[in-house]
Amino acid sequence: MVDVALIDHVFILAAILFCLGLVGVLVRRNIIFMLISMEIMLNAAGLAFIAAGSAWGQPDGQVMFLAVVTLGAAEVAVALGLTLLLFRRYQSVDVDNLKELRG
Amino acid sequence: MLDWLWLVPGLPFLGFLILFAGQGKMPKRWTTLVGVGSVGLAALVTLLIAVEFYGTPEAALTYRQTLWTWMEAGSLKPGFSLYLDGLALSMLFVITGVGFLIHLYASGYMYEDEDFPRFFTYTNLFVAAMVMLVLADNLVLLFLGWEGVGLCSYLLIGFWYRDPENGRCARKAFIVTRIGDTAFAIGLFLLFRELGTLDIQDAMSAATATWPRDSGTATLIAVLLLGGAVGKSAQLPLQTWLPDAMAGPTPVSALIHAATMVTAGVYLIARTHVLFQLSTDAMQLVALVGVLTLLMSGFTALTQTDLKRILAYSTISQIGYMFLALGVGAWSSAIFHLMTHAFFKALLFLTAGSIILSVHHQQDIFKMGGLRKALPVPFATFLVGCLGLTALPPTSGFFSKEQILNAVWSSPTGGQLIWAGAVLGAFITAIYTFRMFFIVFFGEQQTEAHEHKGFKFHVPLIVLAVLAAVGGFFHLPLTSALPHAGHDHVPLGVEVTAIALPMVGVLLAYLLFYRQIPALRQLFETGPLKSLAAFFYSGWAMDWLYDRLLVKPFVALARWNSKDLVDQLPAVVSRGAALFHRLLSLSQNGQLRYYVATMALASLVVMAVAVYTG
Amino acid sequence: MQLVWIIVCLFAGGACAGIAGRISADASRWLSLATLVVAGLLGLSLLQPSLQDPSVLIAGSDAPQGQWLHLVQAIWIPHFGIQFLLAADGISVVLILLTLFLGFIALLSAWKEIQQRVGFFYFNLLWTLAGVVGIFAALDLFLFFVFWEVMLIPMFLIISIWGHEDRHYAAMKFFIYTQASSLLLLAAMLALVFIHWQQTDSLSFSWFDLLGLDLDPGLGMVLMLGFFIAFLVKLPGVPVHNWLPDAHTQAPTPGSVILAGILLKTGAYGLLRFIIPLFPDAAAQFTPVALTLGVISILYAAKLAFAQNDIKRLIAYTSISHMGFVLIGIFSWNAIALQGAIMQMVGHGLSSAGLFALAGALQHRLHTRALDAMGGLWSSLPRLAAVAMFFAIAALGLPGLGNFVGEFLVLLGTFQVHATTAVVSALAMVVAPIYALVLLQKGFFGPPSAALAGKVDTVADFGSRELLMMGAMMLGLVILGLFPRLVTVYLQPALAGLQQLGWGG
Amino acid sequence: MQDTFFLVIFYVTAAVAVLSTLLMISRLNAVHGLLYLIVSSLSLAIIFYLLGAPFAAALEVIIYAGAIMILFVFVVMMLNMGHKGVEQERQWLKPGGWIGPGLLALVLFAVFVPALSGGLVSTGPRLVSAKAVGIALFGPYLLVVELASFLLLAGLIGAYHIARPPEITGDDSDSLTSARHHDDIAIEPLQGAG
Secondary structure, three states: OOHHHHHHHHHHHHHHHHHHHHHHHHHOOEHHHHHHHHHHHHHHHHHHHHHHHHHHOOOHHHHHHHHHHHHHHHHHHHHHHHHHHHHHHHOOOEHHHOOOOOO | OHHHHHHHHHHHHHHHHHHHHHOOOOOHHHHHHHHHHHHHHHHHHHHHHHHHHHHOOHHHOOEEEEEEEOOOEOOEOOEEEEEEOHHHHHHHHHHHHHHHHHHHHHHHHOOOOOOHHHHHHHHHHHHHHHHHHHHEOEHHHHHHHHHHHHHHHHHHHOOOOOOHHHHHHHHHHHHHHHHHHHHHHHHHHHHHHHHOOOEHHHHHHHHHHHOOOOOHHHHHHHHHHHHHHHHHOOOOOOOOHHHHHHHOOHHHHHHHHHHOHHHHHHHHHHHOHHHHHOOHHHHHHHHHHHHHHHHHHHHHHHHOOEHHHHHHHHHHHHHHHHHHHHHOOOHHHHHHHHHHHHHHHHHHHHHHHHHHHHOOOOOEHHHOOOOOOOOHHHHHHHHHHHHHHHOOOOOHHHHHHHHHHHHHHHOOOOOHHHHHHHHHHHHHHHHHHHHHHHHHHOOOOOOOOOOOOOHHHHHHHHHHHHHHHHHHHOOOOOOOOOOOOOOOOOOHHHHHHHHHHHHHHHHHHHHHHHOOOHHHHHHHHOHHHHHHHHHHHOOOOHHHHHHHHHHHHHHHHHHHOOOOHHHHHHHHHHHHHHHHHHHHHHHOOOOHHHHHHHHHHHHHHHHHHHHHHO | OHHHHHHHHHHHHHHHHHHHHHHOHHHHHHHHHHHHHHHHHHHHHOOOOOOOOOOOOOOOOOOOOOOEEEEEEEEEEHHHOEEEEEEEEHHHHHHHHHHHHHHHHHHHHHHHHOOOOHHHHHHHHHHHHHHHHHHHHEOEHHHHHHHHHHHHHHHHHHHHHHOOOOHHHHHHHHHHHHHHHHHHHHHHHHHHHHHHHHHHOOOOOEHHHHOOOOOOHHHHHHHHHHHHHHHHHHOOOOOOOOHHHHHHHHOOHHHHHHHHHHHHHHHHHHHHHHHHHHOHHHHHHHHHHHHHHHHHHHHHHHHHHHHOOEHHHHHHHHHHHHHHHHHHHHHHOOHHHHHHHHHHHHHHHHHHHHHHHHHHHHHHHHOOOEHHHOOOHHHHOHHHHHHHHHHHHHHOOOOOOHHHHHHHHHHHHHHHHOHHHHHHHHOHHHHHHHHHHHHHHHHHOOOOOHHHOOOOOOOOOOOHHHHHHHHHHHHHHHHHHHOOHHHHHHHHHHHHHHHOOOOOO | OHHHHHHHHHHHHHHHHHHHHHHHHOOOOHHHHHHHHHHHHHHHHHHHHHOOOHHHHHHHHHHHHHHHHHHHHHHHHHHOOHHHHHHHHHHHHOHHHHHHHHHHHHHHHHHHHHHHHOOHHHHOOOOOOHHHHHHHHHOOOHHHHHHHHHHHHHHHHHHHHHHOOOOOOHHHHHHHHHHHHHHHHHHHHHHHHO
């Protein structure tokens, strides 16, 4: 069976996607893109769960994926609300403009 | 009558309280009545006591009166108790008698001053403290009087407070004497530790019982007490305050800085003479201090131009004689000289006050001149005073000084060298005294003079003049209180020299300052003598020395560290915290993406740790 | 029981005054005055012992007892062995009376000066007093600590709300120093109780039980240091004194009066009551250091006082200098020095309170504390100047006034055991007049400064309220100076009892 | 043969996922990025399917490519960056915007159709059916479900509250400033006490 090798490759894929998402979050200044990248990261995490679940033939991985999806949905809803709010206040979606947390 | 002893300090103190409560708002007549009257009554009580005292047999010539127990701690139990013996009584005469005359004089002298009541408030307190000092039966109480007179001295030197210079002089007087007082206090501590008592009579008898002759402890205590005496009596090396103390009103100079307070050191040593007798070294030191001081201040007096400063240096010099007398064991001569000195020096100061007042507060003798005609009474009394100071027979000063000089010659702690110094001092005394006398009263009149006449001015002067003239015949009741020195037989030549040299001095002064012989004057106005004179004028540069050695470093240290370096210690902590905070806050740059990166990095590290160590 | 009543009276009076302040400021003032009168009367009644047998045994303790005049014992938190244990011997009584007396003075000095949030001020004032009285009476360590904290917080508020220009800094500094040190105190205290628990299997915070514990030398030294530092901060001694100049300078006049007059005494009292009896061996070993600190405090602070231009700062440094005598007196631990230390505490309480009241009066009139900006006040404010002279002279230790008795006895007693210390400390006799007389010179003599031009004639001299207040303190100092036995008769039996607990007997 | 086919499909899909993600994060235009995100999600869905999780694959498509994407699009629409909007409209018409996602989607489609028809699921990793997932969800993982529901509710309320257009109600702000003002009163007048 190719299972073991494949699972490894799936994990590698998940890692690549996660890193790409992270790069997106770090590199982009547009808050929309950062959020999109975060979705990618969540997806990657979900992928890892599913792969693990399928490797052992257990439903737990998919349950966790569901939790991740829920999290992602809720996060996106709130984050996008915040984005709207930010844009209303600053007329910009550039996160580098938001430095009020500076110590 | 002896029961009334407490009234002697009590009356002046009551006067002080009344004047203090009056807040300077009482009419001047009342102020005078209280201020002068209280001291007068004290003098009267002293007189009554003396009458009874003289009536008792010689052996029982002491009286003790305990008013209340002052402190009580462990074995220390000093009381507010008075002790009267011949020595104390002699001092009481001087303090209340001369004090009363000076008060009387001051009621005229200070009449125009706006702070007239304050003056008597201070002086009454002074008399009370001085009497307390003299009557104290223990050293703690003596210390109370000792500090009390120091305070009053401070207050009175700085009496005219608007001039900061007066304040400086007053502070100097207080602080310099405090140095001596500290030594005195340490002496008390040591005495108490060694003997367990501070009662003077007990301590003295315990001292002879405990210590052998020339014991180190006794010497140390004696030297420490000498430190106190040196400070209070303006002797070497703490003499620098007295000339500056002349900033006070002239009656103050007469009362405190001539007749009474400055002689407290002499009294202290006489009071504790048992201790000194135990230690040849201490006696020797006292004698040396005396002779050095009298010479040094004599030379300084030669060059001064301020009338009061000349008198101040002469006071230091005369007290030097008293110390010398103490140092050679001529206890009663010292007290005798103390009394005669009180008479003629108070007389000189009061007369000087009259002169200064009549020439509109001019104190430079070279700006007076020829006052003989304008001021006949001061002229006469000043002459008497000068004769007393020069110790020409038959004035009172002659008797006392002669006793001292003779004692020095034959004493083991004295000797011929010290005797020579003392006689040289007498010679110089004659020169500077008559220099002052001739310059002030003879020659051309430089300023207009208006003599202040009246009862208050003339009576004290005349009474004091009489005392200064005949005081030498008084018999002080000292035989029971102080060991008798015995009649010193000295070679005739010695005695003649001692008497003749002052006369030569007067003659020299006459030639120099009355006849004004040019050649002699030339000698003093040129060459090395002139710079020597400048050196003398500065008081042998002692002020300069102390200024460099003590005052300037202390002030510089205080200025440098006025912000308290220790305060920087917590500041280091807080600065470190602030620095750390700034470092940390660098990471809080508000960049969302930076936060993400650090979070990622941190979780990476955590995971790596978990993976590679787990 | 009077002890409890005094404390309750102050707490309740403070609360009532605080509430009354919402209605009217005057109500609050008079209520505080009434409270203090009642407390004062109760305090005077302390002079009459309520215990028949002065060496009464405390339940469950057989340690030496001292000479107790009053005792109140009740169960408080039995689980932890905490009792409500108040006891007073002569020392406590004298210090409580001083506290109440200076409470009056503070009240009088606050009467006109405090105009904002009057009710809350008197609340804080009375609660501070209650805390201090509690400290002087509490013999359960936990209770002591509670009162210790009760004293600090209102004082912090007094400085930080009613203080002068830099009050927040000063109050924070005060708070940090005292809080940090009381943390040490708490830790050491708990450790001590724990050791006692280990040794005897009974949990107790009672002073009586903790006496005579068998401590390991090293541990004993550490615990002793915990107590010592806490009390040294409060005293204060060099090098942890620097909160004091700021706090004193910035506090309002009544705050300074209480701070200098009473709060510092709690540190000294702690040294006396706790350190040496509880840790006799460690304290004996530590004595050279403590004496050195005392000597440095005396001289260093005196020197600093001379260099100050701010009149309140100057007085604050003199306080440090004077409290140095208390430190060496206590660590000399002989009958004379101990008595001197307490007399010094009382004398300094009065003289420093007087000086601060005076500085407050000057600031109230001239709106400055800078000595540069004064001068020549003798002619325009004769009464004030005379009072100032009195207190300055008292501060420099003139015989016949209260401070002399303390200083003299301390030095005399110290000399018996540590001659060098006494000799070096005696130098303060020279330095003290320097600062005291400079204060007088700059403030009251000489010509008026340029800053005073035009102002001098408009300011009022002392009125009857201030004269009463100052007069009371002056009278107190004179009585202390001339008749110290009125006080020392109460101290002697207590000190004799206490002395057995330390070394040397 | 089946394995090789499976692997080819997997690797191509994975390649599409990586490529589309790469392109997504490098887009200048948000809408372009979103298009790539869709492709990325779709490719992930295929991988889920390949891994024997068809339920998850369906959810992925519905929630990511559907719901979340709509949200993003709405937000981008609402942001509507003024003059830039017009610019963007013009750009959107250019092929550069949609040709890439389109091509990638095409590739996906090309590999997915054989995968569906080839019955790969049975030959790949073990199938975990929707039923098994449901039993797990409402069995041992009930708490997760509850949590998820709470989370969603919180997200709902939060999003509603945050994104609500600002109301002109003076009350709130007034009470805030007055409280602060009150505080000022407490401290400030004492400045004069000095």
